[in-house]
Amino acid sequence: MAQVTGNIHVGLAALGAAIGVGLIGAKASEAVGRNPGAATKILVQSILAIAFAEGIVFFAIFLATRGWPS
């Protein structure tokens, strides 16, 4: 474990965001399956939710990387 260096926080953030995006996608497709008529509304909701989930990764990358202009 002593050799594990680098941007671990970015990896963890990416892991969490990937799980989150997967859950959103699973639930969204399930919802479309239950109510195909609401497909557009569900698409909008899920795109928004996915955008918020993946935003975390960018915060992790930009705010915690060394060498970022400060």
Next chain:
Amino acid sequence: MSPALRTKLGFNRGGITVFRSGLFDALAMMRLIKVILVLLLVAGLPAAVWGAQEAVLSEAHTDPVAHVEDHKAEHVLPAHAVELWRPFGFPITNSMLVTWIVAVGLIVFAQIATRRMQDVPSGLQNFWEWLVEGLYSFLEGIIGQDLVKKTFWFFATIFIFILFANWVGLIPGVGTIGYKGPDGHIAAPWFRGANADLNMTLAMAMVFFLCWTIWALQSNGPIGFLKHLFAPKGETTGLLKLLMIVVFLAVGVLEVISILFRPVSLSFRLYGNIFAGENMLEAMARLVPGWLGSILIPIPFYFMELLVGLVQALVFMLLTAVFTMLICQHDEEHAGAHH
């Protein structure tokens, strides 16, 4: 395009009365789109200047590190746009160049398409009508009839501009044609995706933030704006009401913080996606040595980047639209109650 919508959008030029009484004047809308494009350009300039100076400073700072990295990991895409020329002390970066090309291209494109407006559109006019009408009905379904009339110009412009800026950045030659550095690699490409520059995305996010504030104040009034943020919602009486006031004050503070972070997250999201995409395409081209591998391997990722460009334009537009809707909701509640 249905006749009713054509009338509504003002595309129907059959009778002058219909044209005048239409909710939307197509020409005025085009003018508005052009105005906001110019505004975007102007807004992008100071940020780009600041960014260029910052970039130069940070380059000087991290120079020794960069040299070491250069030997280890070949040649990577710089995180900031590279300055190309400096006429009259005004720095021009490669991302600014692409921004201008896209903006001018869109303006010319729209001009040519709407030069001779026809009742039955074909060709370019048909394309723009399809795009604008599609966006209008899509946004109408999300933020409601009244709000879309007031704010459509902004969201349509932001979507169209981001979409084409992203796709122009994917044209082969962008990022690979330019001045050679001393090591034989392209050190200063002439073109770089417009949104692969944090200054551009931040400028757009700040323009939105300004518009958002104006719209919020217009629809709520200064008192209503503060009430919307801090006042308690729901029906309570007595001691519970007092408690609710305190709770909602705290909630309001959190809300203000999250609102202030919106421009940051909006700009980071767009920049991060586009910059990461360009980086990935470069990495994939280097994955297998030899010319065949560097041509074939990036192709699937190229199509993914096309999709990402569309989705990110959509996300930027959707997020800004939803943020606007959330603050202007007071008026919408009564209008929406009839549905």
